[in-house]
Amino acid sequence: MTRLLDETTRQQVQKAFDALSQPVAVIFFGSRDENCPYCEDTLHLLQEIGSLSGKIELILYTIENDLQEANRYGVELVPGIIIAEKKDGQIIDHGIRFSGIPAGHEFTSLIRDILMVSAGNSGLSAETRRYLAELVKPIRLQVFTTPT
Amino acid sequence: MESNLVIAEMVEALEFPNLSMQYGVSGVPHTVINDGAGEIVGAVPEAILIEKIKEILADETV
DSSP: OOOSSOHHHHHHHHHHHTTOOSOEEEEEEEOOGGGOTTHHHHHHHHHHHHTTOTTEEEEEEETTTOHHHHHHHTOOSSSEEEEEEEETTEEEEEEEEEESOOOTHHHHHHHHHHHHHHHTOOOOOHHHHHHHHTOOSOEEEEEEEOOO | OOOTTEEEEEEETTTOHHHHHHTTOOSSSEEEEGGGTEEEESOOOHHHHHHHHHHHHHHHHO
C-alpha cells in the first residue's frame, strides 16, 4: 500500500510523539465506501499516525454497525474522528472531533490535538479556563476548514 | 478539555457541501456556534471567541 505520509513528515511526527506522556485514543468512524469517498484514505492516515507511537490506540467503528457508539459521541458525518484521553483503561472524551479527512493544515491540527490531549493541557489562558469551568450550558463549535 | 459541555469539531467544508451551504460558509475558517446561533468568520483571538460565546449564551436565556 502506498504511504500517505512522506518520510520527512513521518520523522517529524515521530519526533513530536516522543513527547507523548498519557495514552491517547483515536476513535475512527467510517462507513461503506459508496457512502464515504474519504473514509479509506482517512483510515490509512490514522493507521500510519498510530504506527508512530505505542501511546496511540486506534479504535475503529462503522457508523451503520456501531450505532450506540456513534450516538455516544454524536457522530453524524463520516469519516469522523474523536481524539480522547485514555486513562486507567477508560476513554475520557474531551469533545474533540474531526469530520472529514484531516489533510493539509488540519493534519497539523490533528497531531497537535493528540499532543495536547496526551499532555492534558489545553493551552488556554487562565481566564478562559475559569469561564469554561463554570459553564452550565452546552457549547458546540464547528470550525469549517478546507484542506489547503 | 476544560469543560465537559464543550464540543469542538473541525469540519472539512468541501466534503460536506450541504452543511457548508446551510451555514453559508464561503471562506475559511468559519466557526458555527451552537448550530447557527452565532458564527465567526476568520480566525480570531481566544478572548474574542469567548466574548462571542458569552453573547450567545446570554441570548439563549431570553
